Amino acid sequence: MATNIKRSSFDQFGYVHGPLKWAIAFTASLGAILEVIDTSIVNVALTDIQASLGATVSEVGWVVTGYAIANVVLIPLSAWLGDYFGRKTYFIFSLIGFTLASVLCGLAFNLPMLVFSRILQGLCGGGLLAKAQAILFETFPPAEQGLAQAVFGVGVIAGPAIGPTLGGFLVDGLGWRWIFFVNIPFGIIAVAMSVVFLPKDKDKSETQSQAVDWFGIGFLVIAIGCMQTLLEEGEKEDWFSSSFITTLAIASIIGLGLFIWYELKVAHPAVDLRVLRHRSLAAGSVLSAVVGMGLYGTLFAVPIFAQSVLHFTATQTGLLLAPGALASAIVMVLLGKLSSKIDARFLIAMGAVGSSGVMFQLAAITPQTGIDDLFWPLVWRGAFTVLMFLPLSLAVLGPLPKQDISAGSGFYNLTRQLGGSIGIALLTTLLDRRQAFHRDILLAKLSPYDPETNQRLDTLNGALQGQGMDATTAQQQALALLSQTVDTQAAVLSYADCFRVVGVGFLCSLPLLLFLGKGGAGVKAPVAH
Numbered sequence: 422m423a424t425n426i427k428r429s430s431f432d433q434f435g436y437v438h439g440p441l442k443w444a445i446a447f448t449a450s451l452g453a454i455l456e457v458i459d460t461s462i463v464n465v466a467l468t469d470i471q472a473s474l475g476a477t478v479s480e481v482g483w484v485v486t487g488y489a490i491a492n493v494v495l496i497p498l499s500a501w502l503g504d505y506f507g508r509k510t511y512f513i514f515s516l517i518g519f520t521l522a523s524v525l526c527g528l529a530f531n532l533p534m535l536v537f538s539r540i541l542q543g544l545c546g547g548g549l550l551a552k553a554q555a556i557l558f559e560t561f562p563p564a565e566q567g568l569a570q571a572v573f574g575v576g577v578i579a580g581p582a583i584g585p586t587l588g589g590f591l592v593d594g595l596g597w598r599w600i601f602f603v604n605i606p607f608g609i610i611a612v613a614m615s616v617v618f619l620p621k622d623k624d625k626s627e628t629q630s631q632a633v634d635w636f637g638i639g640f641l642v643i644a645i646g647c648m649q650t651l652l653e654e655g656e657k658e659d660w661f662s663s664s665f666i667t668t669l670a671i672a673s674i675i676g677l678g679l680f681i682w683y684e685l686k687v688a689h690p691a692v693d694l695r696v697l698r699h700r701s702l703a704a705g706s707v708l709s710a711v712v713g714m715g716l717y718g719t720l721f722a723v724p725i726f727a728q729s730v731l732h733f734t735a736t737q738t739g740l741l742l743a744p745g746a747l748a749s750a751i752v753m754v755l756l757g758k759l760s761s762k763i764d765a766r767f768l769i770a771m772g773a774v775g776s777s778g779v780m781f782q783l784a785a786i787t788p789q790t791g792i793d794d795l796f797w798p799l800v801w802r803g804a805f806t807v808l809m810f811l812p813l814s815l816a817v818l819g820p821l822p823k824q825d826i827s828a829g830s831g832f833y834n835l836t837r838q839l840g841g842s843i844g845i846a847l848l849t850t851l852l853d854r855r856q857a858f859h860r861d862i863l864l865a866k867l868s869p870y871d872p873e874t875n876q877r878l879d880t881l882n883g884a885l886q887g888q889g890m891d892a893t894t895a896q897q898q899a900l901a902l903l904s905q906t907v908d909t910q911a912a913v914l915s916y917a918d919c920f921r922v923v924g925v926g927f928l929c930s931l932p933l934l935l936f937l938g939k940g941g942a943g944v945k946a947p948v949a950h
Contacts, residue, residue, distance in 0.1 A: 436559075436560065436561060436562040437560045437561070437620075441618065442560050442561055442565075442569075444614070444617075444618040445556065445557075445560050445618055445619060445620075446557055446560070446561070446569050446572045446573070447572065447614070448611065448614040448615050448618050448619060449512075449552075449553035449554075449556045449557055449573070449619075450553060450557075450572050450573045450575070451607065451610070451611045451614065452512065452515070452516055452519075452549040452552075452553050452611050452615070453549055453550050453553035453554070453573060453577060454575075454577075454580055455516075455519065455546070455549065455604060455607055455608065455611065456492075456519070456546035456547075456549040456550050457550065457577050457580030457584075458580045458583055458584045458587065459488070459523075459542065459546060459584070459604065460488070460489070460492070460580070460584065461580070461584030461585055461588075461720070462584035462585065462587055462588040462600050463484060463485060463488075463539075463584075463588065463600060464485065464584070464585060464588070464724070465585050465588040465589050465592055465724075465738070465739065466588055466591075466592045466597040466600050467481050467482070467484065467485070469592055469596070469597040470484060470535070470597050473597065474529070474531055474532045474535065475532075476532045480532055481532065482653070482654075482657070483532075483536045484532075484535055484536060484539055485539075485653070486649075486650065486653040486654065487536045487537075487539045487540040487543065488539040488540065488542060488543035488546075489543065489649055489653060489838075489842060490540070490543065490645075490646050490649045490650055490653070491539075491540045491541075491542075491543030491544040491546075491547060492543040492544075492546055492547045492838065493547070493645050493649050493835060493838050493839060493842070494544075494547065494641065494642055494645050494646055494649075495543070495544050495546075495547025495548055496547045496548075496550065496551050496831055496834050496835045496838060497551075497641065497645070497692045497831045497832065497835050498547075498548075498638065498641065498691060498692065498831070499511075499547065499548045499550075499551040499552050499555075499827070499830075499831050500551070500555070500692070500693070500827035500828040500830070500831045501634075501690075501691045501692065501693075502548060503548075503552055503555070503827055504827070505633075507622030507623070508552070508556065508619075508622060508827075509615065509619040509620065509621060509622045510622055511548060511552065512548070512549070512552050512553075512556070512615055512619065513612060513615045513616065513619075514545075514548075515545045515546070515547075515548035515549050515552070516545075516549065516608060516611050516612045516615060517545075517608075517612055518541065518544070518545030519542055519545040519546050519549065519604070519608060520604060520605060520608030520609065520612070522538050522539075522541040522542035522545055523542060523601045523602070523604035523605060523608065524601070524602070524605060525537075525538035525541065526538040526539060526542060526598075526601040527598040527599070527601035527602045528598075550577075550834050550838075551827075551830045551831040551833075551834040551835070552827075552830075553573060554570075554573055554814070554818070554830045554833075554834065555826050555827040555830040555831075556619070557569045557570060557572075557573055558570075558818055558819075558821075558823075558826045558830065559823060559826055559827070563819065566815055566819055567756070567757045567758065567759070567811070567815060568757040568758065569757075570757065570811055570814050570815060571753045571754055571756060571757025571811060572757070574753050574807065574810055574811050574814065575749070575750045575753045575754070577810070578716070578746075578749040578750075578753065578803070578806055578807055578810055583743075583746050585724055585738060585739045585742060586739030586740060586742060586743050586746070587600075587603070587739070588600050588739065589734070589736040589737075589738060589739035589740075590736060590739065591603060593734070593736050633691075634684075634687060634689065634690055634691035636683055636687075637680065637683055637684050637687060637690050637691040637692060638691050640676050640677075640679045640680035640683055640684075641676075641680050641691070641692060642676075643672055643673070643675075643676030643679075643680075644673055644676035644677040644679075644680050645673075645835075645839075647669045647670075647672045647673035647676060648669075648673040648677075648839070649839070649842060650669055651666055651669040651670055651673060652839075652842040652843060652845070652846040653842065653846070654666065654669075655846055655850070656846065656849040656850050656853065660850070680692075681694065692828070692831070693825075693828045696821075696825045696828045696829050696832065697832070699820065699821055699825065699829070700936050701816060701817050701819075701820050701821070701936070701937055702817055702818070702821065702829050702832060702833065703936070704933050704936030704937055705813060705816060705817030705818075705833065705933075705936075705937055706817070706832050706833055706835075706836040707836070707930075707933055708769075708813060708817075708930055708933045708934075708937075709813065709817070709833055709834075709836040709837045709840060710836045710837065710839060710840030710843070711840060711926060711927065711929075711930040711933075712806070712809050712810060712813065712837060712840065713836065713837035713838060713839070713840025713841040713843075713844060714840045714841065714843060714844030714847070714923070714926060715776060715780075715806070715809075715844065715923050715926065715927055716806055716810075716837075716841065717840075717841030717842075717844055717845055718841065718844030718845055718847070718848050718919075718923055719780070719783075719802060719920075719923060720742065721844070721845045721848060721849075722848055722852070722916060722919050722920070723741070723742065723783075723795070723799065724738045724741075724742070725852075726786070726912075726916050727741055727795075729912065730788065730909060730912055730913060730916070731790070731791070741792060741795060741799065742799065744796060744799065744800050744803075745799040745800050745802055745803030746803060747803070748800045748801075748803035748804045749803035749804065749806060749807050751804075752803070752804045752807040752808070753807045753811060756768070756807060756808070756811050756812075757811065763812075765812035765813070765815050765816035765937065766812075766816065766934045766937055768808050768809075768811075768812040769808065769809050769812050769813055769816070769934055769937070770931060770934060771805075771808050772805045772806065772807070772808030772809035772810075772812075773809060773927045773928065773930060773931055774927075774928070774931075775801065775804075775805035775808065776802065776805040776806060776809065776924075776927045777924040777925070777927040777928050778924070779798050779801050779802045779805060779924075780920045780921065780923045780924030780927070781920070781921060781924045782798045782801075783795075783798050783802075783917075783920040784917040784918075784920040784921045784924070785917070786913055786916060786917055786920075787913060788909050788910060788913055790913075813937075814833070816937045817829070817833055817937070818830060818833060844923075847922075848919045848922075848923075851915070851918065851919050851922060852915050852916065852919055853915075855914070855915035855918045855919075856911045856912055856914075856915040857911075858915075859910070859911040859914040859915055860907060860908065860911035863907045863910060863911055864907060867903070867907070
């Protein structure tokens with residue numbers, strides 16, 4: 422069967438024709454899906470990991486932070502690493518490393534070993550996401566990019582929602598270690614498919630004979646590593662009131678400045694910043710960050726609201742997100758067939774406006790909100806996100822020359838990942854500050870001279886005494902229940918504020934569409950080199 426699939430031809434531009442191109446698409450996408458799911462699958466297991474390994478809340482957070490930092494550092498380097506070692510060799514190495522790191526995570530006997538293993542997992546996973554998308558753009562001719570990117574996009578869009586769903590089932594049914602062990606069979610399958618189906622690497626490239634840009638890599642690690650750590654840990658440390666966060670901010674700014682200066686100066690940079698001369702990539706990367714903020718930010722806020730306010734279990738929370746992930750997959754496949762016929766800017770605008778409307782709809786939540794109230798908004802969120810993600814990929818990367826696609830894909834995916842981190846950091850801070858703000862306002866309205874307050878306390882008091890409590894205990898419990906009601910209402914109002922901010926952010930991103938191309942509808946045949 423594999424032999425029949427590999428009976429495909431390459432045209433003069435290097436694009437693949439025949440069954441092999443779809444085998445390559447599923448191979449590359451499987452690697453990307455593994456990486457994306459592992460970004461969020463661990464979130465529902467942190468409490469169990471904390472109890473099992475005897476860690477504090479702040480310590481166990483590094484299981485997520487370590488992976489995220491390693492991930493974003495490697496993404497922009499994926500183009501250079503693919504050129505240096507060979508695209509196929511590097512992709513297979515990343516898959517093997519990711520799978521072995523997953524084994525180490527599952528076997529971890531203490532927190533330092535788990536964090537170290539997660540960092541290894543993030544370093545290997547960082548090469549999968551951007552490289553997978555670049556492989557698809559280099560494999561499929563322009564007219565078929567919509568369907569190819571739809572296959573890739575199903576995992577990237579649905580992955581953040583699938584992660585908590587799958588994680589909830591595994592943690593509740595088998596234990597937290599299985600959220601890592603589940604990667605083993607899929608990792609082995611992905612490696613085998615890569616060995617069989619990915620085209621052989623070309624002969625030794627010019628990149629391999631060049632000196633390694635160690636200074637550029639070092640400056641990148643400082644800039645992106647410090648920035649990601651700042652975003653992950655900022656709220657816990659109360660931002661710039663902490664000397665640790667202030668130091669990270671200064672180091673990140675200095676590292677970024679040195680990185681840009683050195684990469685534009687050196688003849689053979691590790692990260693080719695000159696690729697940003699393409700207007701579609703520069704503007705699209707900014708828009709990608711907004712999409713990342715909306716995608717990951719919403720998927721951060723909804724589960725926390727469900728668990729903290731609605732008191733859902735991990736499995737219930739995962740099931741709440743599952744219909745939206747399914748809607749994303751369905752719309753992605755349907756849109757893949759139409760994207761080559763419709764102006765990408767029109768689709769992105771529809772997605773942004775629709776996503777904004779969903780955010781304002783979610784802002785109508787109350788303490789009585791249930792699964793039925795959240796079902797359709799989350800389904801529509803999944804559908805409208807696809808209208809932004811898939812056409813944006815085509816509009817940003819489609820117009821690039823083939824030799825710039827790998828570097829461009831690295832930038833594009835980096836901005837989405839960083840956008841997600843920025844969105845989560847902003848929403849975490851906003852939730853905390855707005856909850857305190859709303860609580861102060863609500864408490865100001867509660868007064869012993871307010872008839873409604875006294876009536877509510879008398880009702881609670883009477884109900885508690887009717888259950889057998891003495892007058893003093895009933896009064897104390899009534900006050901506690903009233904305080905709890907205030908806290909719940911303040912939390913609901915703060916979540917509503919967050920959803921409104923995300924909605925406004927989508928609308929504010931619309932002017933960036935003026936800098937994008939038509940995407941699939943405006944694709945021209947490539948020029949031979």
